[in-house]
Amino acid sequence: MKTLVLAEHNGSAVESATYAAIAAAALIGGVEVLVAGFGCGAAADEAARLEGVDRVLLADAPAYRDQLAENVSALVLSLMPQFDAFIAPTTSRGKGVAPRVAAILDVMQISDIVAVDAPRVFRRPIYAGNAIQTVTSDEAKLVVTVRISAFRSLGVRDGACEIVSVSQAEELGLSELIGSDIVKSDRPELASAKIIVSGGRALRDAETFARTLTPLADRLGAAIGASRAAVDAGYISNEYQVGQTGKIVAPEVYFAIGISGAIQHLAGMKESRVIIAINSDPDAPIFQVADYALVGDLFEAIPEILEHLGA
Numbered sequence: 001m002k003t004l005v006l007a008e009h010n011g012s013a014v015e016s017a018t019y020a021a022i023a024a025a026a027l028i029g030g031v032e033v034l035v036a037g038f039g040c041g042a043a044a045d046e047a048a049r050l051e052g053v054d055r056v057l058l059a060d061a062p063a064y065r066d067q068l069a070e071n072v073s074a075l076v077l078s079l080m081p082q083f084d085a086f087i088a089p090t091t092s093r094g095k096g097v098a099p100r101v102a103a104i105l106d107v108m109q110i111s112d113i114v115a116v117d118a119p120r121v122f123r124r125p126i127y128a129g130n131a132i133q134t135v136t137s138d139e140a141k142l143v144v145t146v147r148i149s150a151f152r153s154l155g156v157r158d159g160a161c162e163i164v165s166v167s168q169a170e171e172l173g174l175s176e177l178i179g180s181d182i183v184k185s186d187r188p189e190l191a192s193a194k195i196i197v198s199g200g201r202a203l204r205d206a207e208t209f210a211r212t213l214t215p216l217a218d219r220l221g222a223a224i225g226a227s228r229a230a231v232d233a234g235y236i237s238n239e240y241q242v243g244q245t246g247k248i249v250a251p252e253v254y255f256a257i258g259i260s261g262a263i264q265h266l267a268g269m270k271e272s273r274v275i276i277a278i279n280s281d282p283d284a285p286i287f288q289v290a291d292y293a294l295v296g297d298l299f300e301a302i303p304e305i306l307e308h309l310g311a
């Protein structure tokens, strides 16, 4: 099986989602990576040094400047005669491109896999992660999206593989990027952070949320996350939401602070290696998944923790 992986990149560097997609693709077959963008040679150079990659296909043209799904999926479709499988990370971009590719190839999409049992046998969560479905496909071409938190990067090697330019560049004119608001932060990215400090509705308001959680996150070098209730109440913007309709994370340590543990929240974080929950309600469902449970008022507990940490 020959697989084509869609690289997630920002032009100058490959993003961590790509590493996970490559790790999954390597379990399916030989891996070639498509870097589509404009002025994205540096990202292609990085992709060529990733373990498990046989070849990088570089589509560097104005048509791919904003990596819009319409143009990129047309490019992928033009390449698919050479491949048995198309693999994309389950990110906004991957979720834009993969269904278009699957629809035009007239095959099913296998979404958000968390394991590859055999090159055509995959596992994926259903019912908000409460059940795992095993899917076997005998279709001519596979179209698969990969849950980033489920696959570990294969790492970087000394040498680099070949980078080949693919010349098909078609501006379909179907969509255009009007603008984007990018939040700049010195904190680790939520999806790939090793430690996450997450807060819920109990944090009262935006000011209290930031004042209470930021010192702990700073002390631990952690990313900040939030429940949907906290996001809906305006404590923090929605790119910080963890859960079924937010981001799926699996850090080494996840702090759930003033979060009840509704199944939709658990769907996004229960694969975390160590879960530490602070909640004043001893019956809060979060304690059913927590490795360490602290029953108490978070406004007393967090200052005490900070004191012990010497912050």
Ligand SMILES: Cc1cc2nc3c(=O)[nH]c(=O)nc-3n(C[C@H](O)[C@H](O)[C@H](O)COP(=O)(O)OP(=O)(O)OC[C@H]3O[C@@H](n4cnc5c(N)ncnc54)[C@H](O)[C@@H]3O)c2cc1C
Residues within 6 Å of the ligand: 199, 200, 201, 202, 226, 227, 228, 229, 230, 241, 242, 243, 244, 245, 246, 247, 257, 258, 259, 260, 261, 262, 263, 264, 265, 268, 278, 279, 280, 281, 284, 296, 297, 298, 299
């Ligand atoms: C289709 C759908 C999708 C959803 N997607 C998501 C999602 O992606 N992510 C998500 O998080 N939710 C999601 N939800 C919402 C989810 O069902 C819950 O409503 C939400 O997770 C609750 O957030 P919370 O735990 O912060 O708030 P609450 O349920 O209000 O819990 C607050 C907790 O704080 C505790 N508490 C209060 N005061 C203190 C204190 N001083 N100290 C310590 N503890 C205290 C309380 O005991 C309580 O357990 C979704 C719901 C639906 C229907």
